[in-house]
Structure formats: structure tokens, C-alpha cells
Amino acid sequence: MSYPDTYYKRTLSEAKVRPVLAENIDCDAVIVGGGLAGLTTALQLARAGRSVTVLEAESVGFGASGRNGGFVSAGYATGSEEIARHAGEAAAKALHRLSMEGVDFIRDTIRDLSITGAKPQSGILGVLRYDGGDSLRTYADEIARTYGYELEFYDRDRVRAVLKSQRYYQGLRNPTAFHMHPLNYLRALAAEIERLGGRIYEQSAAESTDFSGPEKIVRTAKGTVRAHDVVFTTGGYTGALVGKLNRAFLPIATYVMVSEEAPDLIRQAVATTDAIGDDRRAGDYYRVVDDGRRLLWGGRITTRAASAEALAKELRREMVGTYPQLKELKTELAWSGLMSYARHLMPQIGRLQPGVWYCTAFGGHGLNTTAIGGKVIAEGILGASERYRLFEPFGLVWAGGIAGLAVAQLTYWKLQAQDWWRERAA
Template sequence: MNYPDTYYSRTIVDRTERPALSGPAECDTVVIGGGLAGLTTALQLARGGQKVVVLEAQSIGFGASGRNGGFVSAGFATDVEHIARIGGAERAHQLYLMSIEGVEFVRETIAALGIAGADPIDGVTSVMRYDDGAGLKAYAAEARKKYGQELTYLDTASVRQSLRSTRYFHGVRDGKAFHIHPLNYLRGIAAEIERLGGVICENSRALSTDLAGAKKQVRTENGAVTARSVVFSTGGYTDHLNPQLRRAMLPIATYVMVSEEAPDLIASAITTRDGIGDNRRAGDYYRLVDDGRRLLWGGRITTRAASTAGLVQELRREMTGTYPQLRDLKTELAWSGLMAYARHLMPQIGEMQPGVWHCTAFGGHGLNTTAIGGKVVAEAILKQSDRHTLFAPFGLAWAGGIAGLTVAQLTYWKLQAQDWWRERAA
């Protein structure tokens, strides 16, 4: 793909290239996967004094980890009520508080490491595409009461003042949520891991493992790492290296596009720097990037490989259906990435066997949960806490294979139809 000189493309051109693993290496923990979860785990382990090696099959942040929408906000891919039905009300409460902690972890990491290129912008607004202001006010009040979140309710006039679309009725703004350039964030974490003595090997796909003994071994094409602990954080690109993990996740593709530089045209529709997401299942999310000169727009999911060009046309229909004034706004760059989803829609975090950990299935959760997932796995390895056990009810249940993908796609279409009907019945 050709990358014009814009947004992610400049980061791709400027990236540090790291050599592949060559020969034997020894460390305390080897992390397989150089995405959000893997690098956060490695960072916390390195901060705790461990010698860490990260094996990445491609390059740091490859796929959805480095090329997602960049939203950092509390919550999970499913609601608290669903979490409580599986794990109980108190566990659901603690997990939601942990998701808030994940937001602050990302913010503090950017500040502590001085990751200027992460470009954090405060504010994420969730907008409603049907008329239920009372329900949204009640939601904001409940979040304040239960979790201490300061959510600001926005009436229709307020929403449409900054989002000039008749599609939206009400909104709720989280001023402590924010959005960032995720690939630059990851690059900053990687640099800190290396400063602390960690080793990151790109183009180093893990091909086989020996996990039976006290010392584990992970082999690549040209080398092998021996360690006391192994962390699998391979996300949507999980292959058959770990069959138990592979059968427990569904690879789901998501799609993002970035517009040409057209600040005046974009401002005719959108006048806020907040990240925006609507209330539909797998709905639209978007934000201004490059100091407001371009628009990043994401959404849509598919359970099988699809033409990025074709999906971009669907994204453009969503964008122009919401903002007809943007019909002449050209798309300059588009891409897709694979996310990992579990059947229960929660992250899969825990110890598979002594010394073998997994930290994956963060599809639809945002950057906060990958951060907290990596943090609690590192805490467990360092024997600092057992907070990872909060995720115990959300285990490695079989995701259904090909049948699971079919069911997921059918469910997505059903939810889309329900959204369509609800909006028109309101």
C-alpha cells in the first residue's frame, strides 16, 4: 500500500527498525506479541526489574494495536449487566473501576515518558441516534453515583451545535476520557522498555514452544529464547502456536479511513476536538486528527477478509449519511486490522499453566483495557497482586470456530437491524 505523507504514514516512515532474534537468548519473561497488551506487560515487568524479551512477528504496533481509533475511555466491549450475570455484581463493579484505572494508566504513561507524538486530546462524547434524553441523564447519574465518573449530559441543541447533523439527539461527555495516536504511544513504550534493558525483536515470529519445564523455550526461525515465564499477547493474529488460545478467540476485522487535508470543509460539520462514538452496536467512531485538518472515521466489522476499498465505500456512506456536507471530502488513506473477540466479549487474562500467561481478546474494548490487562499480568508475574483473578470467569471457552464466526456475523447483522428499527421508531 502507498502511504501519502499523512498521519500514520509519517510514523511508518520514521519508525525505528529492530533486528530479528538471532541465536539463543535468556531472560526472566518472554512476551509473544508487540501490540498494546504485550508492550504494556513488558514495560511493567521491566519497571519491576525483570529482564524481558519481546518477540513480534511483524513490527511494533502492526495490525489493530497501532492503527485503531485511539480512544481511551472507561468500560468494556459489553455492558456491566452482562459482566455481572457471568461474574457477579461485585466483580463487575471492581472490573469497571479497573477500566477507569486503565484510562489513567495510559494518561500517566504518556506524561511520565514524555510521548509527545501520542498527541492526547481530552474528551470523548457518546451520542444517541434516537430521542431518549431521560435515559441518558439517568445513565450519567448512575455512573457518577457508582463509579465517581463526571459525565456531562448534552441536550439536542448542545450536541448539534458541535456536530451539525440531524442524526444525533443527545450525548454524554466524559472529560477524563481522551484520544491519542496509538502507534506513537506504542513506539514510546517500546523505547522505554529498551531503555530499561529489555530487548524487542521484530520480524521474529514464534514458531514453536516447549512450555513443560521450569524453564520455557520459544523458538523463532533464527533463534530461541529461554525464560521462566511466557506471556501470549497475540490478539487477532493468534495462530496455531497455542491451540488452546486460538480456539478461544474470533479474529474480527475493523476498518478505518483518514480524509484529505480540508479543515474548513470538516469544520462545516464538526467543530469539536472530542472523540465521537454513537450508541449503536459496532457504530461509527471518529475524531479530528492533524490539529483538526483531517478526519479519522472508523466502524464496521466483518468476520472474514473483506475488500478494504469496498468497506471504505460503506464507511463513506455512513459519513455522508450523517454529514451530507462532507460528500466532497476525499479519503486519502484507509486500512484494516484484526481484533480478537471472545465469546463472552471480555478480555481473556490469566495463567494457562505455571509460568504461562495469556493477555488477549481486547477487541472493541479500547486502549484502557489492554493497558490494565498488561498491568495486572505483570503484577502477577512479579508477585505484587492477584488482581488478574477478577477475570477468571471469562476464560478460554471455545469460540465456535467457523460456526462461531458465522454466528457472530449473523448477530452483528441482527443488531444492526435492531438499531435501524429503534432509530426509526423513536
């Protein structure tokens, strides 16, 4: 099984190995990419009675879908004001409601399929590293008024009662958000697709395509799939097969580590089962796992994947800087993964031409947006809705190539500096 060595791999509920495509087959839809977006699309099509085939270059959930922080909450990687600037106020609100629907979709799927291995845990607490309670109250009021869900305001004392750190000030807790084991969730989707008659092939990278006729053709090293529709959902591991997709995102690496078992020590710092994220761009995100016995901590981004072990040292410095009481907590495992980001920081969801669809670029809020992205693409294929068109203002904009990566890294360093100054002024 070709997974990197992660906490999620070590705690798999099952480890089924799926076959390599070694034949020529016909179906209604072929999905290229066995991550959360691809499997959600395939699941919805299979539920509607369509014959589906999923082609995965490695193993189901190999990429960011199976090695992320596990946070499931509404929203996107960019803010509502920027979304409204591109799409208009009404569309921005509709897009946020879609992201809420994505959260509900995952929660409902866990319940309906009895995915116990996903281990969903309610609550995500977003915290400030500067004194800004008034702005948080205003934001919470706006969310309640516009979208009808409540965010719980935490003042500084309440934050520090559960997060034993002098770094944090106020926070907002979202009780409708949750966190989970993403790889176990994903593999349960794969099993359900197969139960419904869908076919999933691993170690079966798409190598060439032919979109010239009404039947779309995707070829692997040993087989061929002919289908009426093809959907590309390959994220940060997209190759050059479809150049327009490959040029439209930046592969951004992020890093995660997990601690040794030390429940008593961890409880001295993090006294909550909520997942935690701070307000900085590419800030820290973390949560207790294994029923409080371990701490999973993520953060940092780079435009080139660096050694996970080296980046774990930076993550540890940040963790100990936040919680000095954790200086003796040992890191047991560290890993990295590639996310895909568009220049506009929104998902890229739509149709290249009749019968050719894409659903990618989920960096930052991948779990809810992969879910709703796959759902609206399936609706488009089925003719059930055209909700995928809400994402049209955020199309396949050229990401800038090597220069784009350099600009992204410089922007990240600039944001880090701004965060540093803001905290010093607090």
C-alpha cells in the same frame, strides 16, 4: 518496516527498525506479541528490574494496536449488567475500576515519558441516534454515584451545536476520556523498555514452544528464548501455536479511513475536538486529526477481512448520510485491522499453567484494557497481586470456529436491523 499503509504509519514520530532474533538467550520473561498488551506487560516487568524479551512477528504495533481509532475510555465491549451476570455485582464494579485505572495508566505514561507524538486530546462524546435522554441521565447519575466521575449530559440542541447532523439526539461527554495517536504511544513504550534493558525483536515469529519444564522455551526461525515466564499477547493475529488460545477468540475485522486535508469543510460538520462514537453496536466512531485538517472515520465489522477500499465506500455512505455537507470530502486513505473477540466480549486475561500467561481479546475497548491487562499480568508474574483473577469468569471459552464466525456475522446483521428500526421509530 512491515506496517500497512495507514495514517498512523505516515505520521510516525520515529521509525527505528529492530533486529531479528538470531541467537539463543535467557531471560526472566518472554512476551510473544509486540502490541499494546505485550509492551505494557514488558514495561512493567522491566520497571521492576526483570529481564524481558519481546518477540514480534512483524513490527512493533503491526496489528490492531497500531491502527485503531485511538479512543481511550473506561469500560469493556460488553455492558455492566452482562459482566455482573457472569461475575457478580462486586466483581463487575471492581472490573470497571480496573478499566478506569487503565485509562489513567496511559495518560500517566504519556506524561511521565513525555510522549508528545501521542498527541492526547481530552474528551469523548457518545451520542444517541434516537431520542433517549432520560436513559442517559440515569446512566450518568449511576456512574457518578458508583465510580465518582462525572459525565456531562448534552441535550439535542447542544449535541447539534457541535455535530451538525440531524441524525443525533442526546449525548454524554466523558471529560476524563481522551484520544491519541496509538502507534506513536506504542513505539515510545518500546523505546522505554529498551532503555531499561529489555530486548525487542521484530520479524521474529514464535514457531514452537516447550512448556514441560520449569524453564519455558520459545523458538523462532533463527533463535531460542528460555525464560521462567512466557506471556502470549497476540490478539487478532494469534496463530495455532497455542491451540487453546487460538480456539478461544474470533478474529473480527474493522475499517478506518482518513480524509484529505479540508479543515473548513470538516468544521461545517464536526465543530469539536472531542472524539465521537454513536450508540449502535459496531457504530461509527470518528475524530478530527492533524489539528482539525483531516477527519478520521471508522466503523463496520466483518468476520473476514474485506478490501479496505470497498469498505471505505460503505464508510463514506455512512459519513455522508450523517453529514450531507461532507459529500465533497475525499477519502485519502483506508485500512482494516483484525481485532480479537471472545464469545463473552470480555478480555481473556489469566494463566494457562504455572509460568504460562495470556492477555488478549480486547476488541471494542482495546486501549484501556490492554493497559490494565498488561499491568495485572505483570503483577501476577511479580507476585505483587492476583488482580488478574478478576477476569477468571471470562476464560478461554471455545469461540465456535467457522460456525462461530457465521453466528457473529448474523448477530451483527440482526443488531444493524434493530438499530435501523429503533432510529425509524425515533
